[in-house]
Each structure stands twice: as structure tokens, then as C-alpha cells.
Amino acid sequence: MNRVIVLLKDAVDLSELKVDPSTRKPLLEGAKRRIGELDKRALEEALRIKEREGGEVCTLTVGDEGSRTPLLEALAMGADKAYIVNIGTGVWVDTLTTSILLEAAVRRLTPFDLILCGEMSLDSLSSQMGPRLAELLDLPQITYVKQLAIEGGRLKAVRDLEDADEVVQADLPAVVSVSREINEPRIPSLMSIMKARSKPIITFDIASLDVSPEIVSGEQSIEIISVEAPQVERKRIIVKGETIEESVEKLVHHLVTEGVLEVR
Amino acid sequence: MTGKGVMVYSEDKELELQLLRKGREFADKLNGPLSTVSLSREPIDADELIRYGADRVFLYKDPGFDLDIETYRAALLMAVKRASPEVILIGSTRRGRELAPRIASALGTGCMTECIELEIDERGDLLARRLVYGGSAVALERSRNRPHVATVPPRVFRRAEPSERTGEVMELGIEKPKPRTIVVERREKSRGGEALENARIIVAAGRGFRRREDLKLLEELARVLGAEIGCTRPLAADNGWLNEWIGISGHKVKPQLYIACGISGTVQHLAGIRDSQVIVSINKDESANIFQASDYGLVGDLYTILPLLTGTLRRIKGEPI
Ligand SMILES: Cc1cc2nc3c(=O)[nH]c(=O)nc-3n(C[C@H](O)[C@H](O)[C@H](O)COP(=O)(O)OP(=O)(O)OC[C@H]3O[C@@H](n4cnc5c(N)ncnc54)[C@H](O)[C@@H]3O)c2cc1C
Numbered sequence: 001m002n003r004v005i006v007l008l009k010d011a012v013d014l015s016e017l018k019v020d021p022s023t024r025k026p027l028l029e030g031a032k033r034r035i036g037e038l039d040k041r042a043l044e045e046a047l048r049i050k051e052r053e054g055g056e057v058c059t060l061t062v063g064d065e066g067s068r069t070p071l072l073e074a075l076a077m078g079a080d081k082a083y084i085v086n087i088g089t090g091v092w093v094d095t096l097t098t099s100i101l102l103e104a105a106v107r108r109l110t111p112f113d114l115i116l117c118g119e120m121s122l123d124s125l126s127s128q129m130g131p132r133l134a135e136l137l138d139l140p141q142i143t144y145v146k147q148l149a150i151e152g153g154r155l156k157a158v159r160d161l162e163d164a165d166e167v168v169q170a171d172l173p174a175v176v177s178v179s180r181e182i183n184e185p186r187i188p189s190l191m192s193i194m195k196a197r198s199k200p201i202i203t204f205d206i207a208s209l210d211v212s213p214e215i216v217s218g219e220q221s222i223e224i225i226s227v228e229a230p231q232v233e234r235k236r237i238i239v240k241g242e243t244i245e246e247s248v249e250k251l252v253h254h255l256v257t258e259g260v261l262e263v264r
Numbered sequence: 265m266t267g268k269g270v271m272v273y274s275e276d277k278e279l280e281l282q283l284l285r286k287g288r289e290f291a292d293k294l295n296g297p298l299s300t301v302s303l304s305r306e307p308i309d310a311d312e313l314i315r316y317g318a319d320r321v322f323l324y325k326d327p328g329f330d331l332d333i334e335t336y337r338a339a340l341l342m343a344v345k346r347a348s349p350e351v352i353l354i355g356s357t358r359r360g361r362e363l364a365p366r367i368a369s370a371l372g373t374g375c376m377t378e379c380i381e382l383e384i385d386e387r388g389d390l391l392a393r394r395l396v397y398g399g400s401a402v403a404l405e406r407s408r409n410r411p412h413v414a415t416v417p418p419r420v421f422r423r424a425e426p427s428e429r430t431g432e433v434m435e436l437g438i439e440k441p442k443p444r445t446i447v448v449e450r451r452e453k454s455r456g457g458e459a460l461e462n463a464r465i466i467v468a469a470g471r472g473f474r475r476r477e478d479l480k481l482l483e484e485l486a487r488v489l490g491a492e493i494g495c496t497r498p499l500a501a502d503n504g505w506l507n508e509w510i511g512i513s514g515h516k517v518k519p520q521l522y523i524a525c526g527i528s529g530t531v532q533h534l535a536g537i538r539d540s541q542v543i544v545s546i547n548k549d550e551s552a553n554i555f556q557a558s559d560y561g562l563v564g565d566l567y568t569i570l571p572l573l574t575g576t577l578r579r580i581k582g583e584p585i
Pocket residue numbers: 037038122180469470471472473495496497498499509510511512513514525526527528529530532533536546547548549552564565566567
């Protein structure tokens with residue numbers, strides 16, 4: 001095995017995302033950023049492949065200097081090197097532009113055997129990078145993978161589709177996007193967290209890549225006009241009696257009053 | 265018909281008929297034809313596609329074996345080349361979701377996935393609403409380039425009404441591309457879930473259930489309530505205890521009563537239940553997030569509470585406890 005490239009998004013940490021109560025807009029400025037859960041599973045899979053097959057694991061992120069902090073977690077998990085395509089702080093690019101930047105950076109990381117990514121990022125929920133890179137790099141594409149193995153230099157994967165599980169084979173190199181069920185990502189030890197600080201984080205400037213800088217500075221194909229967190233008013237009543245039996249009685253009483261029970 | 269029109273495609277029959285409704289509306293607005301591609305394991309009859317609103321059907325004949333992404337891609341791109349539509353709508357099954365961004369990249373355009381509302385504005389831009397931030401927020405997005413590419417999940421639009429109309433049927437005329445992935449095995453899954461989406465009452469299980477047998481507690485509650493049984497993703501996808509789950513990546517439900525048992529209330533799960541009328545939760549952790557999203561909460565052990573709840577309801581019903 002040569003190199004496995006894992007695409008990691010510098011994403012909004014959903015568990016800490018707050019909403020402005022008056023405007024119902026998510027407070028994105030200064031929101032904590034983190035590698036998302038699915039991306040970590042892609043990285044975990046890469047690390048397991050490395051443990052079996054050798055080679056090195058590189059991560060690749062479109063972000064800015066601030067992406068270094070979330071990437072430390074990836075290095076602590078065991079990635080050998082992290083690469084950032086630096087588009088500058090506060091710059092937003094759409095999925096089309098992101099994929100073109102990733103493609104250009106991947107071409108700089110040749111030779112590689114495998115590109116792994118999550119089936120989607122949990123903040124923007126787009127699920128586009130795997131398929132877009134397969135198209136741009138002209139490689140086999142395997143999505144929604146919940147089991148992955150390398151057998152005799154070929155990939156064998158189980159894909160989770162709505163109507164069936166498909167067992168598929170493909171030649172390397174390939175682009176694989178993984179589902180939540182593929183593995184449980186490791187939690188780095190204190191020791192590996194310390195060691196991560198001395199691992200290389202390498203930045204590509206746009207000018208150093210084979211792309212036109214206008215794709216970043218210019219108008220994007222997709223524009224986000226607004227984002228709102230619609231409020232669903234809930235009563236949030238904690239039902240409590242002297243005993244648990246009484247609490248249950250009270251709950252049933254509430255439900256009868258609401259008219260939602262259909263005890264026939 | 266003067267403009268360049270619209271193309272819709274899904275390999276899922278019901279979703280295809282839903283896309284034909286929206287596609288027809290857009291095509292009429294743009295004053296162009298509505299095209300579609302007949303390509304799936306069990307293709308819909310071309311005449312039927314026309315009755316449901318298509319003006320042009322591109323046929324891809326390839327019976328008998330599994331289709332891989334290269335085939336879908338080549339067929340769609342050929343159809344796009346021949347029809348040059350301004351808007352391309354693709355059904356958001358998993359196959360559709362891996363196809364749409366590929367088509368978009370091949371065409372050098374943007375793509376909006378999982379759109380729950382779609383509209384064409386006076387400039388001809390496509391506006392969409394889609395869920396973001398794990399399903400906790402809704403973004404309004406604009407596609408400025410042409411053609412617009414968007415994916416649409418099931419049941420966002422009602423299916424089109426059939427009528428007697430005429431249209432053209434054309435062979436796509438492509439060679440089957442060399443597959444790059446070989447399907448060596450296909451394990452069919454039983455599908456369901458319509459019952460969940462139409463249910464008036466749902467009782468749902470999370471990882472608070474320790475063993476599969478324990479779901480009996482929920483089944484008994486479901487029986488007395490006339491409820492459907494749902495669950496969180498780990499119970500179905502990791503444990504295989506049930507087939508279908510509720511949430512952003514599963515079924516979106518809208519019952520009058522939703523009872524969440526041993527469910528922590530992650531954004532991904534909540535995104536599937538927000539249209540419920542009344543939400544009740546039972547959880548032993550008083551700080552569990554599900555209580556923030558509930559109307560009524562009971563703090564306690566579901567193993568104690570569920571039999572009591574079932575017993576109380578049976579008593580009201582006049583059944584033996
Ligand atoms: C891309 C992606 C998509 C996803 N989509 C979905 C989705 O559509 N739907 C979904 O559900 N999840 C989804 N998930 C998973 C989601 O992130 C959570 O893992 C999942 O919702 C947690 O399920 P849970 O609440 O059953 O388990 P947990 O979070 O483990 O919660 C278990 C709860 O049970 C309580 N409990 C334990 N014992 C008892 C007891 N004896 N009595 C009472 N309470 C008890 C605990 O206090 C805890 O709150 C997705 C994840 C990813 C990465």
C-alpha cells in the first residue's frame with residue numbers, strides 16, 4: 001500500500017452550536033470547529049488499513065490556518081501528515097469549488113492508492129465530495145460503505161443501499177465514502193495527543209496549485225441566502241409524582257387532556 | 265415549447281412520479297419540454313411516464329444485470345447532452361445522491377442536495393430549502409449556474425396525476441461503459457416504513473434497551489395504544505433489531521403522539537420527529553437532551569416505567585392487567 005488520503009472537513013461542532021433566540025439564526029461566528037464524526041470514521045478505516053497493509057495516512061482539508069487546531073485530533077488518532085488547502089480566513093466556497101481544490105491538491109499527493117471520506121459532513125449534509133472527486137480524478141467510486149477490505153490488491157466493500165446491501169469489488173486507486181456503521185473511531189491516548197504536536201501540517205496556497213485563483217475569489221455557483229433554526233415550541237414539562245406509579249398516572253392524564261390517546 | 269426545459273430522473277418508481285409533478289410545473293414555467301430517462305432495474309413503461317407528464321422519454325435498454333454508477337452516469341450525461349435542460353432534478357435515494365454530484369462535476373456546475381422546497385425565480389435561478397447542521401436548521405440556497413442540479417427526497421412532492429397526453433420516445437444510443445465496480449453479491453433488504461410515516465402514534469426505542477428481547481416491553485405498549493414501533497439508527501443499523509429507523513437519515517414522522525424510550529435526543533434523531541404533535545420521553549438521565557425537545561418527560565428507568573404505563577392504559581381500556 002502506498003498512501004491513503006483521507007478528506008477531512010474543518011466543520012462546525014454541532015454539539016456546541018448555539019442559536020440566537022431572537023433571530024433563530026445559528027451563531028456561526030466563533031463557533032467551535034471540529035473534525036466531524038463520519039470523517040473520523042473514514043480516518044479510522046485508513047488507520048486500520050495502514051496497520052494491515054503498511055503505507056502512510058495523509059489527511060487533506062480545505063480550510064485556513066485555523067484548521068490546524070481541529071486537525072491535531074486527526075494527527076493524535078494516528079494520521080502521519082495533515083495537508084491544508086488554505087483559502088484564507090472567513091472565505092466560503094461551495095462544493096464545486098471545494099472539489100476542484102481537493103482534486104488539485106490530490107494530484108500533488110500522487111502516487112496514492114485510496115481516497116477515503118465520510119458519506120457527508122454533518123454540518124452541511126451535502127454528500128458530494130466522494131462522487132465529485134471520483135469524477136474529477138476519473139477513478140472508481142464506491143459510496144455508503146459499511147465494510148471495507150483489501151484482498152489481493154483489490155478493494156472489496158459492502159455498500160448499504162436502501163433496498164439491498166451490495167458487495168462490490170474495484171481496482172485501486174479508488175474513491176470510497178463511508179457510512180456511520182463502518183467502525184468505531186479510536187479515542188487518542190494522552191501520549192499520542194502530545195506526539196501529534198510534532199507531526200507535520202503542510203499548507204498549500206491557492207497560488208501553488210494548478211487552479212485559477214478566481215474559483216475561490218469569484219462568485220460561487222451556489223449561494224447561501226440564509227440559515228435559520230426553526231423553532232418548535234415544546235412544553236418541556238417534567239412529570240413528577242410522589243411515586244413512580246403516580247408519575248405514570250399523571251402522564252396518562254396529560255395525554256388524555258391533550259386528546260392524543262386512542263385507547264380503544 | 266421554445267425553452268430548453270427540465271429533466272427529471274429517479275430509479276425509484278414512486279419518486280420518479282413525484283419528480284414528474286414538479287418537473288411539469290417547472291417546464292411549463294420555463295416554457296420548455298420535460299424530459300426523463302427510463303433506466304432502472306424495473307423500468308417504468310415509457311407511455312406511462314408520458315401519461316404522468318413527460319414530453320420526452322430517453323430509453324436505455326440494458327436488461328438482465330446489475331447497473332453500476334458508470335452506466336447511470338453515462339446515460340444521464342447523454343440525455344443531458346441531447347436535451348440540454350436548464351434544470352435537472354434527481355431523486356434523492358442513495359443511488360441518486362451518488363449520481364447527482366457526479367453529473368454536476370461532469371457539467372462543471374453546483375448541486376443542491378436533499379431539497380425540501382424548490383422554486384424558480386424571475387431570473388431563472390433555482391432556489392432551494394435544505395436541512396443543514398445535522399438537521400437542526402434550514403438553509404435557503406440559490407443555484408446561479410446552468411444547468412441547475414438538485415436532488416429531492418421522497419414525499420416532498422405528491423405524485424403527478426396521469427392524463428392522456430402524447431410525447432416522444434427515443435433510444436439513448438450509448439454503449440454500456442466498462443464497469444469499474446463489480447457487484448459480486450446483492451443481499452435484498454426488506455423495506456417498510458410507510459407504516460411509520462403514516463402512523464398516528466409511535467413508540468420508539470433507543471439504546472436504553474439492553475437486549476433485543478426487551479423490546480417486548482415496547483410491543484406491549486404499542487399494542488394497547490395501537491401504535492407503530494420505531495427506533496434510533498444504532499438499534500437498526502448496528503444491532504439489527506428493527507429494519508427502519510427515524511431521523512435525518514431515516515424516516516421523517518409526524519404522529520399525534522411520539523413516545524421516545526431510552527433515546528438521548530441527538531440532532532440527527534430529532535430532525536425526524538420535529539413534526540410530531542406531542543412528544544413524550546422516558547429517560548433515566550435527567551440532563552438528556554431529549555427532554556429539551558419534549559412536551560412531557562418522565563425521568564426514570566424504562567424497565568420500570570413501561571410496564572406501569574402499559575398497565576395503566578390497559579386499566580383505562582378495561583382490559584385485564
Ligand atoms: C451521518 C449520520 C446520520 C445519522 N442519522 C441518524 C438518524 O437518522 N436517526 C438516529 O436516531 N440517529 C442517527 N445518527 C446517530 C446519532 O448520532 C446517535 O448515535 C443516535 O441517535 C443515538 O441513539 P440513541 O439515542 O438510541 O442512543 P444513545 O445516545 O446512546 O442514548 C441512549 C439513552 O438511553 C438512556 N438510557 C439508558 N438506559 C436507560 C434506562 N434503563 N431507562 C431509561 N433510559 C435509559 C440514556 O440516558 C441515554 O440518554 C446518525 C449519525 C450519523 C453520523
